[in-house]
């Protein structure tokens with residue numbers, strides 16, 4: 156009798172193993188299928204956004220004939236084409252929506268804000284970096300960029316733009332690729348900064364910080380730590396020195412620098 160029990164328990168174990176494996180496999184196949192379907196659903200959207208962006212930039216480049224910005228005077232000249240605003244000019248609605256109130260008021264109230272309209276986002280602001288790259292990448296930025304009614308408020312310390320230019324010029328002087336990095340983040344209003352998990356008193360909130368992604372700076376066909384080290388050394392010894400912060404973020408190709416007016420260095424996010 157016990158032999159029969161053992162055999163029946165063995166059969167039952169085998170059965171559950173087969174059923175569980177089948178269920179797990181089905182679950183994995185469903186997950187994979189969903190991921191593929193979701194990606195396929197998103198692809199046309201991503202493609203359309205990219206197409207719209209490049210269309211408006213192409214249109215702007217063709218009409219304006221603007222060349223990449225290579226000097227501080229040219230940066231000033233682009234800034235002079237924008238509508239300048241003080242903190243007191245901003246609407247209560249904007250201040251509340253973006254969280255530029257309460258504890259953050261102190262961080263931003265002496266800064267220079269600009270009203271950015273559709274065509275402004277395509278303007279070159281430093282080298283071939285477009286102004287749109289340094290705007291808060293919130294939902295207004297992502298979806299309205301190509302609308303005639305597009306408007307966004309930009310807070311930027313022009314000394315940050317000068318430092319970005321200095322980095323490009325120094326790279327060029329040393330025989331490296333001055334365009335060997337992209338901008339990931341510039342200004343982040345407090346609400347967006349919180350949403351993406353930025354430091355609570357981030358210099359991005361005050362328009363004094365930029366995050367860049369390092370590419371093949373030394374043009375050896377690889378994007379690796381040697382490229383990143385070139386940028387970190389230049390920022391530390393030449394461009395920023397004692398006057399600002401540098402986030403090194405080892406293990407990534409991202410570098411943060413800012414113009415806070417005093418020295419700060421750190422590794423982790």
Ligand SMILES: [Zn+2]
Nearest residue numbers: 364365366411
């Ligand atoms: Zn940063």
